[in-house]
Amino acid sequence: MPATLEVACENDGCELDMVQLHYTYDMPQDVAVTDFQCPYCGQFDSLREIEL
Ligand SMILES: [Zn+2]
Numbered sequence: 001m002p003a004t005l006e007v008a009c010e011n012d013g014c015e016l017d018m019v020q021l022h023y024t025y026d027m028p029q030d031v032a033v034t035d036f037q038c039p040y041c042g043q044f045d046s047l048r049e050i051e052l
Contacts, residue, residue: 002027003027005021005033006052007036007049008050009038009043009048010046013041014038016038016041
C-alpha cells in the first residue's frame with residue numbers, strides 16, 4: 001500500500017483539526033510533510049505529522 005499519513009496544522013489561528021494525505025506509489029521518497037501546505041490556512045510551515 002502507498003503511504004497514508006495524518007497531518008495536523010499547528011497554526012494557532014487555524015481551525016483545521018487533521019487531514020489525511022494519501023500517496024500513490026509514484027510519490028518520491030524524499031517528499032516530507034514540509035512539502036505540503038495547510039489546505040485551510042495555507043501555511044507551509046505549520047503542518048506536523050501525527051503518529052497514531
Ligand atoms: Zn492551517
